[in-house]
Amino acid sequence: MAGLPGADPLVGALGKHLALIGFMGAGKSTVGRDVAERTARPFVDTDEEIERLHGSIPELFERGEAEFRRLEEQVVAEALAGPPAVIALGGGAVLSEKTRERLSAHAYTVLIEVDVDDAWERVRGSNRPLARDADAFRRLFEDRQEIYGASSQWTANDPEDVLLGALRIGLGEGSWTVAGPCVVVADEKVLQLHSPPVEGRTLAVPAGEAAKTLAVVERLWKEIDAERSSWLLAFGGGSTTDVAGFAAATYKRGLRWTAIPTTLTGMVDAAIGGKTGINTEEGKNLAGAFSFPSAVFVDRAYLATLPAEERHAGMAEVVKTGLLAGEDVWSFGEEAMIRACAAYKAGVVLSDPFELEGRRTILNLGHTFAHALETGSGYTVKHGEAVALGLLAALRLSGLEATVVEEVLRPEPVAADRDAAWAALKRDKKGEGVFVLLEAPGRPVVTTVSDGDARRALDALIRK
Numbered sequence: 001m002a003g004l005p006g007a008d009p010l011v012g013a014l015g016k017h018l019a020l021i022g023f024m025g026a027g028k029s030t031v032g033r034d035v036a037e038r039t040a041r042p043f044v045d046t047d048e049e050i051e052r053l054h055g056s057i058p059e060l061f062e063r064g065e066a067e068f069r070r071l072e073e074q075v076v077a078e079a080l081a082g083p084p085a086v087i088a089l090g091g092g093a094v095l096s097e098k099t100r101e102r103l104s105a106h107a108y109t110v111l112i113e114v115d116v117d118d119a120w121e122r123v124r125g126s127n128r129p130l131a132r133d134a135d136a137f138r139r140l141f142e143d144r145q146e147i148y149g150a151s152s153q154w155t156a157n158d159p160e161d162v163l164l165g166a167l168r169i170g171l172g173e174g175s176w177t178v179a180g181p182c183v184v185v186a187d188e189k190v191l192q193l194h195s196p197p198v199e200g201r202t203l204a205v206p207a208g209e210a211a212k213t214l215a216v217v218e219r220l221w222k223e224i225d226a227e228r229s230s231w232l233l234a235f236g237g238g239s240t241t242d243v244a245g246f247a248a249a250t251y252k253r254g255l256r257w258t259a260i261p262t263t264l265t266g267m268v269d270a271a272i273g274g275k276t277g278i279n280t281e282e283g284k285n286l287a288g289a290f291s292f293p294s295a296v297f298v299d300r301a302y303l304a305t306l307p308a309e310e311r312h313a314g315m316a317e318v319v320k321t322g323l324l325a326g327e328d329v330w331s332f333g334e335e336a337m338i339r340a341c342a343a344y345k346a347g348v349v350l351s352d353p354f355e356l357e358g359r360r361t362i363l364n365l366g367h368t369f370a371h372a373l374e375t376g377s378g379y380t381v382k383h384g385e386a387v388a389l390g391l392l393a394a395l396r397l398s399g400l401e402a403t404v405v406e407e408v409l410r411p412e413p414v415a416a417d418r419d420a421a422w423a424a425l426k427r428d429k430k431g432e433g434v435f436v437l438l439e440a441p442g443r444p445v446v447t448t449v450s451d452g453d454a455r456r457a458l459d460a461l462i463r464k
Helices: 028-039 046-054 057-062 065-080 097-106 116-123 134-151 159-166 214-224 238-253 264-270 300-305 308-325 334-351 359-364 367-376 383-398 403-409 418-426 451-459
Strands: 017-021 043-045 086-088 107-112 154-156 169-171 182-187 201-205 231-236 256-261 275-280 283-290 295-298 434-440 443-448
Touching: 017 028, 017 065, 017 097, 017 159, 028 043, 028 086, 028 159, 028 334, 043 046, 046 057, 046 065, 046 086, 057 065, 065 086, 065 097, 097 107, 107 134, 107 159, 116 134, 154 159, 159 169, 159 334, 169 334, 182 238, 201 214, 201 238, 214 238, 214 275, 231 238, 238 256, 238 264, 238 275, 238 283, 256 264, 264 300, 264 308, 264 334, 283 367, 300 334, 308 334, 308 359, 308 383, 308 403, 334 359, 359 367, 359 434, 359 443, 367 383, 367 418, 367 434, 367 451, 383 403, 383 434, 383 451, 418 451
Parallel strands: 017 086, 017 107, 043 086, 107 154, 169 295, 182 201, 182 231, 231 256, 256 295
Antiparallel strands: 275 283, 434 443
């Protein structure tokens, strides 16, 4: 049984360092550099810093391990005193009680796991002071496992694992226990197929975009009837997590909440990143809040009952992610596809959690047009269908081939009021004339588009 964690003021690595610990040869530096690039954070390798400031580690060890550990403790403290970074620590750094205390206060710590035989093969023959005898190496490995486990909040094997852990996104099948009162907010159609995954009072909301209204939120405010020590579980697709997260963010100034998405869209995009909200007459998601779930648990078993059209809708977000990443994730197996998409979004979110620095805006590729089409159709056009068309428009404006969108998503023009769609696009929350386009796959750019070009691109998406 897995316990769902309680809320933090900042979830996971948000606003904190992302610290990587583990035995020598685990690959902390290699993983850390990759994670730092994906999150646009500085990277600090404390062993490299020690050598830069104080000389080679083998020479320092020759003067005595105690002196080396003192210098290591100092270098780690200086790294943790800086702005949020990805920090790879030496294998013995967590032996220091002060370092463990500092990590607990200032970092989200991930243990990079490694098999002892693999670690030995990687470091044997090197100049590492503690890697000169295989038997001693294995004994040291065993001796440190307990302190590694006690010092970390997540375990990982590769960069994707780290990114998922940094936002507490768990992938796999399982069941859950709760440590306190729980209110479940669930899609009414999902409840016809699946029992809620935890015990608790259940509040049903309409399926799809019909859930994302002020009337539904007002009803939830009245029916939640919980203390702030309680937590809320959102159980359904992207619309459910949007409205449930928004209700959690605004009820009594904030309840902790957790998301268990049941659609492909929710698993690869909508439930990740803390954006919650509802629609208004003026446009899509115009009332909302940043409210990060304490955890997101992705269980692919729920996809077995997902209608084909909803799976197709989710593929629009998959294709979007692949275009942004420059990787054909849509061709991966289901598990690898979901994992890659969730990890990519986690990396972007960690680089710009509240969309203040500009990088997170790239996740809106295709969505400016999509939201306009949804609004212009009175929300009769499904979100995935609208995103597919939005991607088509974005690629055309980028001057790129749209073959992937056409072959994987097969979008067709939809019925919508042209003037209403254009008006919605003009008042889009990302600013007039600002669009996410691609210089090439994997190279998104936020740029401006003239009204004439934008209007022609939008009109091409609407059925004549």
